[in-house]
Amino acid sequence: MKDLLFRVIALAVLCLALVALAALIWDVLYDGAGRLSWEFIRGYPSRRAANAGIWHALTGSVFVILVTAALAVPVGVAAAIYLEEYGTRSVMARLIEINITNLAAVPSIIYGLLGLGLFVRTLGLGRSVMAGGATLALLVLPVVILSTREALRAVPKSLREGSYALGATKWQTIWFQVLPVAMPGILTGLILALSRAIGETAPLITIGAVTFVTFAPDSVWSTFTVLPIQIFNWVSRPQVEFQANAAAAIIVLLVLLLTLNAGAIWLRDRFQKKGQA
Amino acid sequence: MRKLEAAIEWALFLCALLSIGTTAGIIAVLAVETFNFLREVPITDFLFGTEWTPLFATPRFGVLPLVIGTLLVSSIAMIVALPMGLLSAIYLSEYAVPRTRRAIKPVLEVLAGVPTVVYGYFALLFVTPLLQRFIPDLAGFNALGPGIVMGIMILPLVSSLSEDAMQGVPRGLREGSYALGATKMQTSLKVVVPAAFSGITAAFILAVSRAIGETMIVAIAAGQQPRLTLSPLVPIETMTAYIVQVSMGDTPQGTLEYRTIFAVGTLLFLGTFVLNLVSAWLRERYREEYG
Numbered sequence: 001m002k003d004l005l006f007r008v009i010a011l012a013v014l015c016l017a018l019v020a021l022a023a024l025i026w027d028v029l030y031d032g033a034g035r036l037s038w039e040f041i042r043g044y045p046s047r048r049a050a051n052a053g054i055w056h057a058l059t060g061s062v063f064v065i066l067v068t069a070a071l072a073v074p075v076g077v078a079a080a081i082y083l084e085e086y087g088t089r090s091v092m093a094r095l096i097e098i099n100i101t102n103l104a105a106v107p108s109i110i111y112g113l114l115g116l117g118l119f120v121r122t123l124g125l126g127r128s129v130m131a132g133g134a135t136l137a138l139l140v141l142p143v144v145i146l147s148t149r150e151a152l153r154a155v156p157k158s159l160r161e162g163s164y165a166l167g168a169t170k171w172q173t174i175w176f177q178v179l180p181v182a183m184p185g186i187l188t189g190l191i192l193a194l195s196r197a198i199g200e201t202a203p204l205i206t207i208g209a210v211t212f213v214t215f216a217p218d219s220v221w222s223t224f225t226v227l228p229i230q231i232f233n234w235v236s237r238p239q240v241e242f243q244a245n246a247a248a249a250i251i252v253l254l255v256l257l258l259t260l261n262a263g264a265i266w267l268r269d270r271f272q273k274k275g276q277a
Numbered sequence: 278m279r280k281l282e283a284a285i286e287w288a289l290f291l292c293a294l295l296s297i298g299t300t301a302g303i304i305a306v307l308a309v310e311t312f313n314f315l316r317e318v319p320i321t322d323f324l325f326g327t328e329w330t331p332l333f334a335t336p337r338f339g340v341l342p343l344v345i346g347t348l349l350v351s352s353i354a355m356i357v358a359l360p361m362g363l364l365s366a367i368y369l370s371e372y373a374v375p376r377t378r379r380a381i382k383p384v385l386e387v388l389a390g391v392p393t394v395v396y397g398y399f400a401l402l403f404v405t406p407l408l409q410r411f412i413p414d415l416a417g418f419n420a421l422g423p424g425i426v427m428g429i430m431i432l433p434l435v436s437s438l439s440e441d442a443m444q445g446v447p448r449g450l451r452e453g454s455y456a457l458g459a460t461k462m463q464t465s466l467k468v469v470v471p472a473a474f475s476g477i478t479a480a481f482i483l484a485v486s487r488a489i490g491e492t493m494i495v496a497i498a499a500g501q502q503p504r505l506t507l508s509p510l511v512p513i514e515t516m517t518a519y520i521v522q523v524s525m526g527d528t529p530q531g532t533l534e535y536r537t538i539f540a541v542g543t544l545l546f547l548g549t550f551v552l553n554l555v556s557a558w559l560r561e562r563y564r565e566e567y568g
């Protein structure tokens with residue numbers, strides 16, 4: 001009897017989580033769906049809530065994420081290859097490993113302070129797309145490294161041994177055998193890491209991404225704003241009309257993230273099926 | 278050929294080394310600005326002062342209101358996330374059949390993937406108005422609403438890490454318990470949870486660290502009034518929200534006000550760093566127990 005009660009309570013708690021998620025989605029849809037239109041997506045900021053749009057923020061987000069990906073993906077995958085395939089036994093590799101685990105848990109706003117001190121001021125990049133992308137790249141690097149290592153670890157050892165037996169060098173083995181097999185797993189991790197970066201707000205506010213940019217960025221040296229910062233700006237205003245704009249922008253952001261995550265899940269499923277075959 | 282191989286290994290090593298560089302960069306940036314800050318404000322005033330008014334005409338730099346505000350919201354979040362996370366972990370690890378697990382886990386993953394700015398919106402415009410129906414004294418900005426929402430945000434982290442820890446407990450322990458006539462609940466609560474205790478504690482500590490560093494929920498829904506209080510009903514300000522507040526304004530760089538965000542950042546970094554280390558150490562110990 002007690003056992004059954006316990007089981008019911010535990011299940012109820014899980015349902016509560018489900019209800020919270022449903023309430024969140026319902027709330028945002030209820031508040032924002034009416035504002036959603038093509039004009040809203042293609043529009044620019046305005047003093048009047050009814051005329052305001054998100055095109056500048058959407059393009060800003062895309063620019064920043066492209067820079068983030070260009071910086072974090074090669075470096076992160078390379079670092080993961082080193083840690084997984086080369087230096088697993090050295091003291092230095094162990095130290096780097098502990099350090100990465102720790103970096104993954106550093107609050108994102110601290111990365112913003114790092115970006116402000118390092119990229120914006122010391123390197124003189126200003127409040128540009130470049131500075132924002134570089135800051136987010138450092139932020140997602142630990143996630144990229146950890147997920148890539150996991151994908152590499154899933155590649156069977158026999159594959160490497162077969163390649164060595166045929167006379168391939170270590171790098172040839174990694175490049176021609178290990179990486180192609182691990183690729184879906186690596187891609188899944190990359191997509192999840194980048195979708196985390198798309199939703200990040202605090203570090204970009206800290207480096208001084210401007211909230212009242214009235215134009216879309218045209219190069220990596222432009223000032224910029226991103227979708228989450230635009231949402232923060234609108235939600236902070238007392239007028240209900242602007243809060244509706246925030247809800248509509250949240251819908252766009254969630255659809256964007258959902259699309260990316262669906263892609264990741266699709267890749268993961270394909271990977272698992274291949275692994276079984 | 279051999280030279281090329283060596284060059285590639287060297288290049289890969291440099292990429293891995295960049296992570297050490299990131300840590301060094303964080304420490305350097307924080308240390309330099311905090312040092313400059315502490316040359317003008319005595320460290321005892323900073324750490325033990327009870328008034329935080331750096332933007333006023335007669336500025337005071339006592340960080341306690343921000344620290345207490347941060348701890349208040351984090352405590353509320355943990356009150357929500359710990360029991361719920363632990364219960365859902367027990368259910369997923371000990372009770373659920375694979376089909377239920379496959380249905381529930383994606384929901385938790387989605388909860389973990391929602392951007393924090395969206396949670397902020399939810400806290401300010403849904404949860405707080407809802408709570409105000411039951412607690413009429415609740416201000417529009419408060420610690421309670423964002424604390425509860427933060428708890429929901431952290432729940433998947435607590436749940437999945439605790440579940441991992443419970444899955445690591447050897448089957449033999451459970452079977453021994455059943456053989457002695459224990460029920461499933463008795464086995465879960467008196468055998469599996471104690472056996473996975475250091476792993477579960479590690480999950481809890483990591484969750485606390487995450488709550489302390491969380492920014493957007495509190496920046497949006499907790500108000501921006503540094504106030505030394507333990508009441509969850511009035512507007513407060515956390516360390517992270519203060520950094521956002523200054524970054525949004527046009528405080529000129531190089532001024533004392535500007536340096537305050539690095540001083541507050543240092544405190545935040547040190548606090549979460551210690552928690553993360555303790556959590557990692559506990560996880561390592563757990564692995565040794567059952568590895």
